Amino acid sequence: MKLELQNIGGFAGVHEFELKKGINRITAPNAKGKSSLLRGIQCLASDNEDVFRDTLNDDSDAGHVKLGDEYIRHLRRVNGAVQADPKDHTFFDELDKDWRNAEKIAFFTPKSRVVLEIDQNAFDVLRFVNSISGAEEIESDIRRKEAQLEEKKRELEEYIENLTTAQKLDAEVGAMRGEIQKLQGEVQELEGEIKKETGTRDLTKVGEDIAAKKQEILDLEERLRSREGEVRRYQDQYEKARALYDRLNKDIADFEQRPETGSIEEFTERLHKHERKRKDLKTVKDMLDDLQGVVDKAYKVFSDSERALPESAKENQVLNSAYMMLGNPGECPVCGGDVIREALDERRKELHERSTDLAKMMRGEEEEMKVIKADRRELQDRVEGINSKRRERDKAKRDSNDLLKELDDRG
Structure with missing residues (x-):
């Protein structure tokens, strides 16, 4: 998909980039336009005038960002302020309401609200999830x-x-x-x-x-x-x-039209998604832990100190023959090739770091699952409360009708 930038950030004139499906890595020396390219994409997912002002080239009065043949954002400087063309079609104009949260969850720039709150040690994960989920x-x-x-x-x-x-x-x-x-x-x-x-x-x-x-x-x-x-x-x-x-019945009917069940199902689907991700992380971590054990055993076998044969055992022909099969220190007993201890050290260190990273990611998924479970449980309790109110309303209706019937009979 082609990305076209005109007078965006540090880019003057028209510049084109080809984006592939999936993950695209952007690499370049400093001051070569990486941030300008990202601001251009962010501009397609935002309606914030501050983002527009930071996106348009300071020396230009007009510019645009175009992604494929579907999405485009025109920017124009009017009386010192940068404005967008309301007729443009961007991510923010998609009917799916989740697109309107794209800027919040996909672009963590130094000026974004999430980054600023993290810097100030004031970031609240639960409040952030509620703000983008509509809870x-x-x-x-x-x-x-x-x-x-x-x-x-x-x-x-x-x-x-x-x-x-x-x-x-x-x-x-x-x-x-x-x-x-x-x-x-x-x-x-x-x-x-x-x-x-x-x-x-x-x-x-x-x-x-x-x-x-x-x-x-x-x-x-x-x-x-x-x-x-x-x-x-x-x-x-x-x-x-x-x-x-x-009037009361109408208010209840209006309330009943809200898709509470759909919201609960959405929380459940998100929870299952994080559970599957955590399961995948655990599978990979277990495999790394197994490999770590194998490397630790190899390290022990190839270590000089662990390979020393006691003097008393050298006189035993069977023990001495078995020791000779292990080869000399620093040699692989299977192929006889050299074994570099530094390489084993580096591999052990690398495996330990990867295992630690996976453990952190698993804890992050568990925290996210706790937040989602709490939100879902709170929503379920409130739905049950509304159902209790409906039962009270129905009872009041029956009592009112019974009283009216008795009054008519006496009249």
Whole structure:
């Protein structure tokens, strides 16, 4: 794939480089453009104006970086500031969101945030992983949704309690209506008796009874109107509770659309990837350790001090013959060729260094696996918390529907 640079860093004019598939090694003396070439590639993965300013040649007002036929970034100096053409297509414009983190994890320049934090002994691996994986955004959204769910739950419980009170008042209103009808029947009976017995009963007493009954009717009607007003108020509160439930249900539905399961699967896939890498490192290290043992044994056999035969053993023909098969110190007992002790020392040192490097890499993979496991466990706990909230919501819905049915039956 061809990389074309025009007025980039220390390169003036157009320069072309051929990049091969896989790993490309860039070698050159100092001040020959290695950093300029890397800044050009970084420019394709960034939207940072500071990167643009450091990339464009100081003596040029325009330049570009082009990789193959697909990716290009045009830079232009306008009023002292370096700007990029928004119509360009770069790594940063790829639909895959992971490309937007390419600059953070692939370009560790002296000005990058990771390098600066490491220099200041302030680098936090967990915070860095969260920032590029989107875990911080998920965590913030989960906390906000949990707080909203708790608030909505409290409001719904309050309205359900008010609805229960309204149900009791409705029962009292029904009883009062029955008493009013009973009193009205008694008044009608008294009025009929007056017409029949105008001469045989004390009309004053009858009138007093009628007046008393009518007053009782008025009192009950007043109480009825008061109770009916309370019922209407509680019915209004129920309507508000129902509207609140609908909003709460919508909030939960919106939350359920977030791909939490996909995030957990992504953490699991990353964990498996690091486990496989650690397994490969261990396999290679075990092979080096085995080779180290072989070299140590050869070193012992070829050592002058280890090859000395005790004087008492020289008189034994069998021992002396076996010793002769080992050859002289510094000779290989198999082929008789020279064995350079310095070469064995160098090989032992090299094997030890490689084994140490592999051990460090294995520890690094283990630390990364711990971080990923912790993130995955925390996300799983929060998903389970949301599921618990859903069960509480469903129970509240059933209770609300039961209360509404009882209120309708009494109405």
